[in-house]
Amino acid sequence: MSRRPLRAALAVALCAGLAACAGYAPRPLPDAVSWQQPVRLRVDARRIALPALASQSIDPDAPLTLQGVAALAVLNDPRLQAARARLGVAQAQAFAAGLLPDPTFSASREVPQGSGGGATSTAYKLGLQFDLGSLITRGAAVAAGRAHLRQVDLQLLWQEWQTAAAAERDSVELAGLRERDALLREQLSAAARRLRRDRAAQAAGIEPRTTADADLVELQSLRGRLGADARQQASALGALDALLGLRPGTPLRLAGLPQYEPAAVADAASNLPRLAAIRPDLLALRAGYASQEQRLREAVLSQFPSVSVGISRARDTSDVNTLGFGVTLNLPLLNGSRGAIAVQRATRAKLYDEYVLRLKQTHEQVAQLLVDLRLLRSQRRDLRSALAPLRSAALAADAALRRGDMTLPQAQAQRRAWLDQRLALLANEQQTAQQTVALQLLTGSGVFSPTASR
16 A cells, blocks of 8 residues: 555556657758759649649640749749748647646655654655646637748748749740840841951952951950850859759740730739738738737736646655645736736837838839839830831941942941840840739739730
């Protein structure tokens, strides 16, 4: 009888503790970089939480459209994969917020020394105690954990939006550079033909050397532009490969610049009053604010006295058995959670101001993008209207130069004017596409033609 209750209690406590324990398995870090292969890029767009991308039908064997590149980036970007791991952390935190504290078990044993004092048996004491204070704040803690989980989930969705927009911007830049290169190479071929012709005419004594030298200068200028574009293409391709998890420098087949749809831009502008209910970053800020409200409520509830209750079973050395009940009350006289309440209130005020500022900045950014797009559309009309006359002037200048009715510098100036106009029109189309991608990100709408390429 002396040791049986103590041993039984210890055995029960040990079994309960072991049953609640989690297992451990090591997970070593990798020593080498693992790259995606283009043929292994995931193309199941249905897994994407963005409806405009989830509906995409991606053919890996065809040139990638703008939305196709965005969908692949959302599926394969290594940074998004790391962000999804943070979502798992938030889920674990929300789970932990709903758990109650474990009860406290205590056990002691006293063996009498000698036979004096009437000691007839070994003494022991068993105690079980539970803190009831956590029940007061549990509701607020659980609500705060759930709101935080929603915040992290929305932040991940916003990161997916940003990744899609970044992939689209890089794709637009790369497609624009490739179209610019095609135009410059066309001019390079024409300049090379003129150089060969003028050198032959120089050898025959028909033209002076200065004509061929001027052709050579024009040829080198075009080669310099192509060299600069090659570096920009390498940078844009590297950024796009990084979003897709590919080895730097992996070539990609891309469709051309997307079609611009004025009606779709107008629809995007109509989303402006509803941005607070559309944008994941704004929704995440609202969820974070709701979580902070619950943390403040939890701090306020912590002002109430914390109560712990416990029961005990004991026997003294005189073989007197007792069964006891105890209550421990924490009196909030000096601290009273006043410091915690002040911190949580200040944090709530900061989050309130951050949300208001983000909402205002969003409206300002959308308004500025709409102004920029209107200006680019107006500029595009002007560039297009002057393109045909400049082409005619360049062709007429070449004919006049061959007849001897125009000087070489005048003819070259006409050719440069036509080339610059075509390059300016191409730059306008690229800027329009980039600004439209930004508008799509800020308003959560698709603003390109469904054909996605010209």
